[in-house]
Amino acid sequence: xxxxxxxxxxxxxxxxxxxxxxxxxxxxxxxxxxxxxxxxxxxxxxxxxxxxxxxxxxxxxxxxxxxxxxxxxxxxxxxxxxxxxxxxxxxxxxxxxxxxxxxxxxxxxxxxxxxxxxxxxxxxxxxxxxxxxxxxxxxxxxxxxxxxxxxxxxxxxxxxxxxxxxxxxxxxxxxxxxxxxxxxxxxxxxxxxxxxxxxxxxxxxxxxxxxxxxxxxxxxxxxxxxxxxxxxxxxxxxxxxxxxxxxxxxxxxxxxxxxxxxxxxxxxxxxxxxxxxxxxxxxxxxxxxxxxxxxxxxxxxxxxxxxxxxxxxxxxxxxxxxxxxxxxxxx
Amino acid sequence: xxxxxxxxxxxxxxxxxxxxxxxxxxxxxxxxxxxxxxxxxxxxxxxxxxxxxxxxxxxxxxxxxxxxxxxxxxxxxxxxxxxxxxxxxxxxxxxxxxxxxxxxxxxxxxxxxxxxxxxxxxxxxxxxxxxxxxxxxxxxxxxxxxxxxxxxxxxxxxxxxxxxxxxxxxxxxxxxxxxxxxxxxxxxxxxxxxxxxxxxxxxxxxxxxxxxxxxxxxxxxxxxxxxxxxxxxxxxxxxxxxxxxxxxxxxxxxxxxxxxxxxxxxxxxxxxxxxxxxxxxxxxxxxxxxxxxxxx
Amino acid sequence: xxxxxxxxxxxxxxxxxxxxxxxxxxxxxxxxxxxxxxxxxxxxxxxxxxxxxxxxxxxxxxxxxxxxxxxxxxxxxxxxxxxxxxxxxxxxxxxxxxxxxxxxxxxxxxxxxxxxxxxxxxxxxxxxxxxxxxxxxxxxxxxxxxxxxxxxxxxxxxxxxxxxxxxxxxxxxxxxxxxxxxxxxxxxxxxxxxxxxxxxxxxxxxxxxxxxxxxxxxxxxxxxxxxxxxxxxxxxxxxxxxxxxxxxxxxxxxxxxxxxxxxxxxxxxxxxxxxxxxxxxxxxxxxxxxxxxxxxxxxxxxxxxxxxxxxxxxxxxxxxxxxx
Numbered sequence: 001x002x003x004x005x006x007x008x009x010x011x012x013x014x015x016x017x018x019x020x021x022x023x024x025x026x027x028x029x030x031x032x033x034x035x036x037x038x039x040x041x042x043x044x045x046x047x048x049x050x051x052x053x054x055x056x057x058x059x060x061x062x063x064x065x066x067x068x069x070x071x072x073x074x075x076x077x078x079x080x081x082x083x084x085x086x087x088x089x090x091x092x093x094x095x096x097x098x099x100x101x102x103x104x105x106x107x108x109x110x111x112x113x114x115x116x117x118x119x120x121x122x123x124x125x126x127x128x129x130x131x132x133x134x135x136x137x138x139x140x141x142x143x144x145x146x147x148x149x150x151x152x153x154x155x156x157x158x159x160x161x162x163x164x165x166x167x168x169x170x171x172x173x174x175x176x177x178x179x180x181x182x183x184x185x186x187x188x189x190x191x192x193x194x195x196x197x198x199x200x201x202x203x204x205x206x207x208x209x210x211x212x213x214x215x216x217x218x219x220x221x222x223x224x225x226x227x228x229x230x231x232x233x234x235x236x237x238x239x240x241x242x243x244x245x246x247x248x249x250x251x252x253x254x255x256x257x258x259x260x261x262x263x264x265x266x267x268x269x270x271x272x273x274x275x276x277x278x279x280x281x282x283x284x285x286x287x288x289x290x291x292x293x294x295x296x297x298x299x300x301x302x303x304x305x306x307x308x309x310x311x312x313x314x315x316x317x318x319x320x321x322x323x324x325x326x327x328x329x330x331x
Numbered sequence: 332x333x334x335x336x337x338x339x340x341x342x343x344x345x346x347x348x349x350x351x352x353x354x355x356x357x358x359x360x361x362x363x364x365x366x367x368x369x370x371x372x373x374x375x376x377x378x379x380x381x382x383x384x385x386x387x388x389x390x391x392x393x394x395x396x397x398x399x400x401x402x403x404x405x406x407x408x409x410x411x412x413x414x415x416x417x418x419x420x421x422x423x424x425x426x427x428x429x430x431x432x433x434x435x436x437x438x439x440x441x442x443x444x445x446x447x448x449x450x451x452x453x454x455x456x457x458x459x460x461x462x463x464x465x466x467x468x469x470x471x472x473x474x475x476x477x478x479x480x481x482x483x484x485x486x487x488x489x490x491x492x493x494x495x496x497x498x499x500x501x502x503x504x505x506x507x508x509x510x511x512x513x514x515x516x517x518x519x520x521x522x523x524x525x526x527x528x529x530x531x532x533x534x535x536x537x538x539x540x541x542x543x544x545x546x547x548x549x550x551x552x553x554x555x556x557x558x559x560x561x562x563x564x565x566x567x568x569x570x571x572x573x574x575x576x577x578x579x580x581x582x583x584x585x586x587x588x589x590x591x592x593x594x595x596x597x598x599x600x601x602x603x604x605x606x607x608x609x610x611x612x613x614x615x616x617x618x619x620x621x622x623x624x625x626x627x
Numbered sequence: 628x629x630x631x632x633x634x635x636x637x638x639x640x641x642x643x644x645x646x647x648x649x650x651x652x653x654x655x656x657x658x659x660x661x662x663x664x665x666x667x668x669x670x671x672x673x674x675x676x677x678x679x680x681x682x683x684x685x686x687x688x689x690x691x692x693x694x695x696x697x698x699x700x701x702x703x704x705x706x707x708x709x710x711x712x713x714x715x716x717x718x719x720x721x722x723x724x725x726x727x728x729x730x731x732x733x734x735x736x737x738x739x740x741x742x743x744x745x746x747x748x749x750x751x752x753x754x755x756x757x758x759x760x761x762x763x764x765x766x767x768x769x770x771x772x773x774x775x776x777x778x779x780x781x782x783x784x785x786x787x788x789x790x791x792x793x794x795x796x797x798x799x800x801x802x803x804x805x806x807x808x809x810x811x812x813x814x815x816x817x818x819x820x821x822x823x824x825x826x827x828x829x830x831x832x833x834x835x836x837x838x839x840x841x842x843x844x845x846x847x848x849x850x851x852x853x854x855x856x857x858x859x860x861x862x863x864x865x866x867x868x869x870x871x872x873x874x875x876x877x878x879x880x881x882x883x884x885x886x887x888x889x890x891x892x893x894x895x896x897x898x899x900x901x902x903x904x905x906x907x908x909x910x911x912x913x914x915x916x917x918x919x920x921x922x923x924x925x926x927x928x929x930x931x932x933x934x935x936x937x938x939x940x941x942x943x944x945x946x947x948x949x950x951x
Contacts, residue, residue, distance in 0.1 A: 055813035070523060097526035110517040114539035123535075124525040164901050175525070194670040195840055196877075199884040199897035221813065224843070224886035228895060251888060265818035267843035268889050269882065271866045277818040283783050284813075356645075 006183055006215050007067060008043040012076035014062055018288055034287045036062045038239035039076075041314070044183075044217055049209070051218040051226045051247075054236035055262075057284060060219045061105075063236075064185040067217065068100055069093060080183070098128060101176035105188035107168035111160035117144075118156030121175045128179065143174040148204060166197040170204065177208065185217045190225065202229055223266050227251055232320075235259050238287060238295045241314055245321035255323045257300050294326065302327055358619035365550075365612030372606050376424040383418035387575040391415065398587070401594055408594035410580070411587060420598050423577040424606065426487060426570055431556035433491035434498065435549050442499040443545060446506030447533055451514060461507075468500035476559050480568040487570060490563055494556045505548050509541045543621040550614035554607040561603050577603050631658035632801060632834055633682075638695035640674070640681050649905045651677040651690065653858040656932075659802065662828065664835045666845030666866075668881075669855035672902045675838045676725075678855070679804045682836075683716050699801075718748050721795035723805040727787035731779040737761075737790055738775035744797055764793040767830075768823055785816035789823065796827055803828075804836045809844070821848055842881050846870060851938075854878050857903050857913040860932060864939040874941040876918045912944070920945055 015033035037059040044050040052060040065071050067078050069085065078086045085096060104110040111120055122140040125131040131139055137156075144152035147170040160168060169189060176184060186205065190198040206229065209216060220226050226233055227247060234244040235258065243256040254260045261278040280299045285291060291298050297307040306326050314324040375382070385394045393413035401408040407416035449457045467475070479493035513519060514537070522532045563569050564578025565585075577599035584596025640652040652674045659665050669675040680686045682697060684704065697704040704715060716722070724730040731740065741761035742754055752760075762772035768789040779787060788808060795803050805824065809817035821844065828835055839845055845852055845866075852869050854862040854877065862875040873879045880898035887893060900917035903909060909916055915925040924944050932942045 055815065068524060070520060094526040094528075097524065102521070102524045104517045104521060106517055110521050112518045112522075112536050112540070115535070123522075123527070127525060127527050127531065166901055172521075175521070179525070194902060195842070196670060196881060196884055196898040197901060199895045200899070202895070203897060223814070224888050227888050228886040228893060261815060263888065265815045266888055267818075267841065267847045269843040269846045269870075269885055269887055270889065271846050271870050273889065277815070277822070279819075280815060283785055283816065 004045045005043045006046040006081055007217070008079040009063070009067060010041050010077045010079070012037055012040045012063065012066055012078065013074045014059075014066055014071065015074045032288050035239050035290055036287060037066060037073075038290070040236075040239070040241055042234055042241060042244060044215060045232075046182075046215055047209075047213060048231040049206075049216045049218050049229050051220060051230040051233045052236055053220055053223055053226045053233055055221055055284060057238075057287060058236040059239040059287075060221075060236050061187055064102070064187050064217060064219050068102055068185055069096075070102070094128075098124075098179040099181050100183045100185070101179065101181040102185045102187065103169070103172050103176055103189045106192055107165045107172060108160075108192075110172055111168060113160055115159075116156065117149075117158050117160065117163065117171050120160075121171060121178060124175065124179050130179070139178060140174075143178050144171070146177075146208075147171070147174045148200075149174070165193050166201060169193060169201055173204070173208065177212065180212075181214070183215045183217070185219065187219045188221070189218075191220070191222060198225070205229070223262065235262065238284065238290060240295065240324065241322070242296065242324045243322065244314070245318075249318065249321050253321075255317065255321070255328050256296075256325050257302055258296050294324075358616045361612045361616030361619065363616075365609045365614075365616060368605055368609030369613065372424055372602070372609065373428065375421055376428060379418075379422035379425070383415075383421045385415040385418045387414060387418040387422045389573050391418065398592055407598045408592075410583060410595045411592075416580075416594060416598055419575045419580060420577070420602055422575040423580060423599055424602065426564075426574060426576045426578065427557050427560050427603070427606065429487050430490045430494065430560040431553045433488065434494040434556045435552050437491060437495035438498050438502050438552060439545070439549070441495070442502035443506060445499075446503045447510060447538065447541070449503075450507040450510035451529065451533055451537065460503075464500040464503045467496070468504065470497075472497045472555070473559060473562055476563065477566065477568065480563050485568060485570060490560055490569065491556075493563070494559050497559075498552050498555070501552070502545065502548055505544050506541055509544050510537055513537050513540050543617075547614055547618045547621065550610050550617060554610035554614065557603060557607045557610070632661050632663075632699070633659040634696075634698040635682070636696040636698070638678070638681060638697065639693050640677050640686055640690055641693050642690045644689055647906050650858050651905065652681060654694075655853075655855075655860055657853055657860070657863060659834050659836065661801075662832045662834055663851070664825075664828065664837060664849045666849035666852040667836060667838045667855060668840070668842050668845045668852060670840055670902055672857060672905055673855040674858040675840075675855050676806055679722070679806045679836065679838050682804060683720050683722055684712055685716075685722070714748070717744060717800065718798045719800055720802045720804060721798070721800040723788075723791050723795050723803060723808050725807040726811055727784055727791050728811070730791060731787060733779050735778075736775070737765075737777055737779070737782075740790070740794060741775075741797060744794055748798055760797070761793075764797055765790070767796075767827065768793045769819075784812055785820065788812060788816075788820055792820070792823060792827065796831060796833070799831060800833065802834045802836065804838070806838045807840070808837075810840075817844075824848075842885055843887075854881075857905065857908060859913065859942060860940070861914065861942050862940065863932070868936070868939045872936075872939070874935060874939070874946060875914075875943050876920055876945075877914050880917075912942075 014037040015035050018032045054060050066073050122136045125136050141152040144155050149155040190201050230247045233250050234241045237258050243259045261280050265277040282299050293309045294307040294312050297303040312324045312326045314322050316322050385391045391414050395409045397411050397413040399409045405415050449460045476493045476497050483489035522536050561578040565582050569578050580599040587595050636656050638655045642649040667675045738758050742757040745757040765772050809820050851865045856877050862878045883896040911927045912925040915921040930942050930944045932940050933947045934940050935946050
């Protein structure tokens, strides 16, 4: 693991067992699983914004939670600053929480409705015994100020339902930053905020990253936002990474047919550029019945015989540009 | 007893909020009305040594001619021992209130932690406890209470225990359904992500959000306890004869009814119903109040 | 000038809540031609959904339409009796709701939805005939006709929305109002659904009112656009005019704040502040607290909608004869 890597994920898998009725259990001997994350490997460099992008159900959110060990992996390893964290004891894991934090998608549901904002933001300090009383209050006020919730004295006393969506997301940032973390997983942080407020939130996140030397794992389905904020991007489909690389490279030269289709479907705010999106057959299959070979083959306009039989590997083409497709590997 | 402390502090916060209750429309008025009824009866019972015109205990026998219908001197009439019925009604609520209060307290102390821990931890233990709770819940309440009271014997504590046993599953179920849905909320995940221990999550994040439902169940519990206590006394599993008690008067009054003596059973009966009604109204109002809030 | 299919004048909808009266839609006027696509763009609280519902008089209580006219075929829809209005809904104006998950009846098969719809408006048609029509409609929207026997939960989100579209066009309406039809869908499915709507429009010469918060979608797919803010129209124009010459500061702000993947380097600019509380609207122009060009006048008086160039309307004191 190189010096600049802060998080590394190796062969990460998460399979969820499918609940079966009693009768089904009697008839079918095999258990079926939802293969939410199916052998994912990547690393995040210190100080960058690494984006996991893809449509709903591709496994990006699950990957984020696996890295933070909010859910246990089925197999695979996660490393934080060279230390394997997949097998940590609960006490060590609690200490790790101070370094790795998360911001959730839904600003309305990520706060305890019965806790004042000030208490919610300060609670991490209490839990880890870092500050109490006056010291805690000082730090909370400072953090609220830093995320733009001014005057902080006013916001400390408010309950979550008294804040707007955008304000709540800022409070969520304050809560995750109060422990002075190094790595933050941002799970669709702006998709539930009004459009005119998204830029403010994104800019805030970028400012804080510079100021506090943070690293972000940004999870989103909105590739336009991904293009604006990311340094590197990984495109996920049905639990696997299909393409990965520097942002510029991916957007200007998408190699995987799925990435190409995805990019062509994004609406562009320009009436003079009405393109026709690349047609993909069918819809995303269920993660319980994953297609054989390359999991994208039933929908791929270029699918060939080998695509049905063998699963492609994620291999490097140009420097840092990885693709998982039989048709590209032949170059 | 800590649970009682928590509940009392919540009540104290509610009292200054009475004016805000009137803003809440029908639900607020239901709560105020119900609370007023209950409060009046409690006050009346507490002040009974001073305000009852005659001594309602066995010392007050024959203060008037036995079995006199209601008149100006004895507005509720007298019973077969010549006791003033009004005095007996004024003082007779004490047993019921004690039983109700005690049973709710037991339920809270036992049922709430059980519900919280079992639902949050899950696993085999949770399944086992659920099985036990569902089994008890399946029994008809009054019959089970009678059976337990018959086993334990007479007395306020035993009555309270039998009612509590019957009611704990209700608390368990309500808490369980709340905990199961709250457990999935992002803010609980957020609490985990900041490193909170399970105990902290349960008491700081889950319990405060479950309290509204607990309060609703508790008020229904009170109402039901009143009626069950009356029922238990009615069949002779209640308290000793000497203490004035509505339940006892019901039994006595029923015996006298065929001879045309209607006043001994009626007035205590009305007050039992009033007390239960008061709690029910509070429960209805609270339930109305706490649920549409989520919708709005 | 070509006669317009739908003309809306001064439409005003209020919600009478316990905390006060909220004007969700405030004096909205516009017209829609045959086979035209109009986008209604706005954020939360802009009133766009309420506007859509008011066109077919389905605003839920405590909302009520307090003023205005909705002219269709020479009649004012707001003055019709309820039975007459039922004839309009589905038949002349169809509505596609936002969430396909909850808009279909989970205990009814797909086919049954069509039968119910068709037979309500054309009672003479038998079940068999109605089902035949349903199969054709499903084919038109790209679903295998056999799915007519499926229940909604057996279909994916994208397919459910296609069923909604098929139901909307079943009676060949003049106008389809689609309220955020693709918000709950992924971007690839979204593109397909929007393409489908376009194809259907062309095939049946239908007009479309597309309600959305996504300005990119509106710019890509619509002929003209209505930008709404806090219940009012702040700008109304043809699509090319809005793009080349956005006049209202809010429109300009929106355009500058949405990421465009076709641009190499993009510097996004945020609109400061947040959408107003409709119970506590600022005095004067509703946008002034967030406007970098706000003048003294803006804080005191409300601007009116004026035409700055042919068919380009703006509600802002920066334009017009009495500008500073």
